[in-house]
Amino acid sequence: MGGKPIRTGSNPGVSIEDLDPAKSRGEILDLWNSRLGRDFPLDERLLMQNLSRETNRTRCLGAWQGKSLVGFILCKQHTKRLGSEETKSEEGNLSAIVVSPALGRTGIGTALLSRAEADLSSLGVRRLHLGEDTYHFFPGAPADGSEAKALEGFLASRGFEPGALCHDMIGDLGGIDLESLAPKDEGWDGITVGPYGKGDRAALSAFLSRTFPGRWYQDTMEALDAGMRPKDLILMKDGSTVIGFARIYDGESPVLGPGVYWRALMGGSPGGLGPIGVDEAYRGRGLGLRILHESLMALKNRGAAVTVIDWTTHLGFYGKMGFGIWKNYRHYTKDLTQGTRT
Ligand SMILES: CC(C)(COP(=O)(O)OP(=O)(O)OC[C@H]1O[C@@H](n2cnc3c(N)ncnc32)[C@H](O)[C@@H]1OP(=O)(O)O)[C@@H](O)C(=O)NCCC(=O)NCCS
The missing domain is CATH 3.40.630.30 (Gcn5-related N-acetyltransferase (GNAT))
Structure with a gap:
């Protein structure tokens, strides 16, 4: 131009x-x-x-x-x-x-x-x-x-x-009784959820390139290289294999995600979540809800209150955790x- x-x-x-x-x-x-x-x-x-x-x-x-x-x-x-x-x-x-x-x-x-x-x-x-x-x-x-x-x-x-x-969907973790919304164990032996660790890069990369090979792979690996905090990336594993991920944010996250873009409207303790995804082979067993619930708990435990889940059409899924529509696009x-x- x-x-x-x-x-x-x-x-x-x-x-x-x-x-x-x-x-x-x-x-x-x-x-x-x-x-x-x-x-x-x-x-x-x-x-x-x-x-x-x-x-x-x-x-x-x-x-x-x-x-x-x-x-x-x-x-x-x-x-x-x-x-x-x-x-x-x-x-x-x-x-x-x-x-x-x-x-x-x-x-x-x-x-x-x-x-x-x-x-x-x-x-x-x-x-x-x-x-x-x-x-x-x-x-x-x-x-x-x-x-x-x-x-x-x-x-x-x-x-x-x-x-x-x-x-974009919104919920106030200060007001939602998340503990009571914990999904029921549907036979999850050996499956763990926790923050990203330094040794997880290869397993994360293998999971994303297998399951979400386009933008989610690229965005997540770029965010790691840009200084994303380990606690801003929640991983679900079966043994040592990564089978799910969720990115979460608060106002201090070094890489701001869309969930906290408009944090000036979200009060003093904003939270954000997304993207989130589970390996196709593990879907239909309540594991999506489990990683969602544990990721929201992680946000709540670090003090996040008003939390936004961005760019979605899955109203029923996030509705189960008390979230409703905030913005339409x-x-x-x-x-x-x-x-x-x-
Ligand atoms: C959308 C926007 C860029 C239009 O800029 P603009 O300079 O006013 O647009 P133009 O004068 O070139 O308008 C061209 C045509 O668009 C339509 N239009 C523009 N503004 C309109 C309005 N307020 N209501 C209805 N139609 C409108 C009309 O058809 C207009 O032609 P007309 O005036 O001869 O009828 C401006 O309204 C804006 O900045 N809005 C906010 C943008 C935004 O939300 N950005 C974030 C997402 S990208």
Whole structure:
């Protein structure tokens, strides 16, 4: 995305330019929080974590009115392999777009998106997903909250197709009687649950590449290399073989997971959980509920209260531990081969 600044149609005073999001982090945080701060309060730590850890091709554009940033868009192309999956460089993500509320519906969002789409298309991207990127902020378009209607109207007008809903779920471990929700032993001889230990790396890697070979493998191994604390990774084992995992977080976790992204809304002792998964060969024996329960107990024992389980459709499963829906997101995709609409 290089070249000369362009002018947006109905905003002759606004120019669109490449943006270095790390350099302009202060302006991005101000703009984001002026529009989305009520529902998605962004802080520098999360912004910089998600920008600096990403190794997929990332593009950012800013809309400037004089020295004021009045809009930005962050997009990505899947240039990196996720575990053993093929590189999907025809897929891209619209990670975030925000326009100043004072300049809404003056064509700035359209100008940002059009430039980003043209750039991604020229790099070979054929399909754009709203959110869902690695080091994402959103698993889809926020479907409730004060800005949902504007985003929905914008996406519809720009040719995005809506899909299914997914959810963040919430529960207060201070109020849920977790002890009484412990699942019944369904014949679990030899199966243990506990935090990751230094000697577990090879067994964890073998489990993830066997069972969750794509994003969960990649994200988890990258988080280990980025300094994830052993206590933020719960493993279930049969003997010495890893057969399940869950990632958990609190406000002090060195690698922030999506469950604690919006912790400014979650009180003084936030907790987060996800992803969580069990080897297919061990499913149907209550072991998913067991690792979920033990992971929530671990969070509770370290003082976590309001806890969020992110990006899920398994309402009944987490409902068994007293969790309910907090936020809804809708999947959206756009086929870029049909020509960009301006
Ligand atoms: C979505 C957003 C980027 C749109 O930016 P914008 O500059 O106002 O959009 P545009 O002026 O280019 O609007 C283009 C079209 O989108 C639709 N649209 C935009 N805002 C709308 C609104 N508030 N209600 C309904 N439709 C809307 C309209 O069809 C509009 O065309 P029109 O004004 O000629 O009818 C802006 O509203 C925003 O920042 N919202 C919050 C974004 C957000 O939630 N980001 C997080 C997830 S990515």
